[in-house]
Amino acid sequence: xxxxxxxxxxxxxxxxxxxxxxxxxxxxxxxxxxxxxxxxxxxxxxxxxxxxxxxxxxxxxxxxxxxxxxxxxxxxxxxxxxxxxxxxxxxxxxxxxxxxxxxxxxxxxxxxxxxxxxxxxxxxxxxxxxxxxxxxxxxxxxxxxxxxxxxxxxxxxxxxxxxxxxxxxxxxxxxxxxxxxxxxxxxxxxxxxxxxxxxxxxxxxxxxxxxxxxxxxxxxxxxxxxxxxxxxxxxxxxxxxxxxxxxxxxxxxxxxxxxxxxxxxxxxxxxxxxxxxxxxxxxxxxxxxxxxxxxxxxxxxxxxxxxxxxxxxxxxxxxxxxxxxxx
Amino acid sequence: xxxxxxxxxxxxxxxxxxxxxxxxxxxxxxxxxxxxxxxxxxxxxxxxxxxxxxxxxxxxxxxxxxxxxxxxxxxxxxxxxxxxxxxxxxxxxxxxxxxxxxxxxxxxxxxxxxxxxxxxxxxxxxxxxxxxxxxxxxxxxxxxxxxxxxxxxxxxxxxxxxxxxxxxxxxxxxxxxxxxxxxxxxxxxxxxxxxxxxxxxxxxxxxxxxxxxxxxxxxxxxxxxxxxxxxxxxxxxxxxxxxxxxxxxxxxxxxxxxxxxxxxxxxxxxxxxxxxxxxxxx
Numbered sequence: 281x282x283x284x285x286x287x288x289x290x291x292x293x294x295x296x297x298x299x300x301x302x303x304x305x306x307x308x309x310x311x312x313x314x315x316x317x318x319x320x321x322x323x324x325x326x327x328x329x330x331x332x333x334x335x336x337x338x339x340x341x342x343x344x345x346x347x348x349x350x351x352x353x354x355x356x357x358x359x360x361x362x363x364x365x366x367x368x369x370x371x372x373x374x375x376x377x378x379x380x381x382x383x384x385x386x387x388x389x390x391x392x393x394x395x396x397x398x399x400x401x402x403x404x405x406x407x408x409x410x411x412x413x414x415x416x417x418x419x420x421x422x423x424x425x426x427x428x429x430x431x432x433x434x435x436x437x438x439x440x441x442x443x444x445x446x447x448x449x450x451x452x453x454x455x456x457x458x459x460x461x462x463x464x465x466x467x468x469x470x471x472x473x474x475x476x477x478x479x480x481x482x483x484x485x486x487x488x489x490x491x492x493x494x495x496x497x498x499x500x501x502x503x504x505x506x507x508x509x510x511x512x513x514x515x516x517x518x519x520x521x522x523x524x525x526x527x528x529x530x531x532x533x534x535x536x537x538x539x540x541x542x543x544x545x546x547x548x549x550x551x552x553x554x555x556x557x558x559x560x561x562x563x564x565x566x567x568x569x570x571x572x573x574x575x576x577x578x579x580x581x582x583x584x585x586x587x588x589x590x591x592x593x594x595x596x597x598x599x600x601x602x603x604x605x606x607x
Numbered sequence: 608x609x610x611x612x613x614x615x616x617x618x619x620x621x622x623x624x625x626x627x628x629x630x631x632x633x634x635x636x637x638x639x640x641x642x643x644x645x646x647x648x649x650x651x652x653x654x655x656x657x658x659x660x661x662x663x664x665x666x667x668x669x670x671x672x673x674x675x676x677x678x679x680x681x682x683x684x685x686x687x688x689x690x691x692x693x694x695x696x697x698x699x700x701x702x703x704x705x706x707x708x709x710x711x712x713x714x715x716x717x718x719x720x721x722x723x724x725x726x727x728x729x730x731x732x733x734x735x736x737x738x739x740x741x742x743x744x745x746x747x748x749x750x751x752x753x754x755x756x757x758x759x760x761x762x763x764x765x766x767x768x769x770x771x772x773x774x775x776x777x778x779x780x781x782x783x784x785x786x787x788x789x790x791x792x793x794x795x796x797x798x799x800x801x802x803x804x805x806x807x808x809x810x811x812x813x814x815x816x817x818x819x820x821x822x823x824x825x826x827x828x829x830x831x832x833x834x835x836x837x838x839x840x841x842x843x844x845x846x847x848x849x850x851x852x853x854x855x856x857x858x859x860x861x862x863x864x865x866x867x868x869x870x871x872x873x874x875x876x877x878x879x880x881x882x883x884x885x886x887x888x889x
Contacts, residue, residue: 345780348784350780350784370788373786374788377784377785377786378786381784382780386777389776389777389778390777391778392782392796394799403782403785403787404785407782407785407786407787407791
């Protein structure tokens, strides 16, 4: 575990986090606002992998950017290691960024096309005002590049000369350059083919052990989340609907159940009947007073339409936002 | 850094790129070393020998004051290139800064810049230049200012369009997350990536600026006598067009050859850089 971190079980604490986006608006036309992230509270425990799953458009990536303050929150707070990020000055934020980094979904545009790999890997130090002599720079780049399993010969290459998997490794190396304790992984394997995905996940797993990292893993790949994460958080339309304490825990929210049930089982003898969801996802601009899933839920009643279910603890850290959970 | 010169080498290796580069080199050499190359001084009058046709002593003949036309064209290259290159350089630098800031910061600043730029964009360059010179008065300095403002809209729009597309790239977000400030992002990531099309557009605009400078010189608004300028020389040649047509033909040829070479070389550079689509994006 990183020695810089103060004690405490949770490295990151998210409280009532809300982010609104508005669109349209102009002459005689009202602006419409949508809540991409709606009142999300979540703790990210140290040294663990917390997975966030949900359909595309459910606010996963917005949540990732809010946690790193790449976007400003409309409401709510993110506390990183006891420090409220929204109150940090620019200089303090720059220092804090050394400890919280991100690996991006699209490795193809994550590196400036005009930068060599060497320059891209030295940029974190340049930005942080850490001058390095030529020999120090070479040692640093060599170390980073071999840490992610690439050959130091690639140092002088430009991003377009590398494959997707190699680029993602460079992205990971750059994120690790400043020795962070917290990594947000925003679908790091989504644009890679399956065999490369496995390699990247293996790399992330061994780096986590080696460097004592804490991960917030955003994904829509359910089997990957089940395999990789210690805790699984299910989002629907900007809201948290269920937090599963372990990968094996049985989901009890109707949406989480349908979602996690829907992954494909390669073994035909073990295939099961998949619950199909009816209806459409409501527009994110719609103001929903009750449960966001009520319109599609088989167990919905009047209460679900009227009142938003609070996130309640079922024991063992299993949290659920549902008036009528499954048995 | 050597990679930056690679497209220029490729451009020179193509036939039209090589030929136009040779002509441009000649024009630039004339401008730089005019006193060494020119056979006579540009302002020595010889009234008995006025309107003399091209001969061994005066390869391009003499003008209405008996001045050697070739010497004046060689010195004229100096005026034309200085005005055009200076004006376009100012315009490119100002356009890059304005366009980058407008696109990056957005908001009221972007709206103001876009409104003003679109307003000037809707007039032909010559009209803007004429209005400005009417306000500030004729002269070489005024022409530089007028030409740089006339072309400002083009570079601002081109830069703005580039930066708008670039600022949403993941690498900008990644750099922000490393702790980089606006300055680092604009100068180390956005502008270097937006530069190539703007530089080429600047190169092509230099050709147009030479024509604009010659036009203003033709109206007597540019360099004042006896300083030679290709436009002003053509203007004085109109009176002698039937007696001494070489006075108007040779400066005209100089302008045409220079501008055509700049355009051909610019085209070769566009091919070499492979940025035709990005230039059209404005």
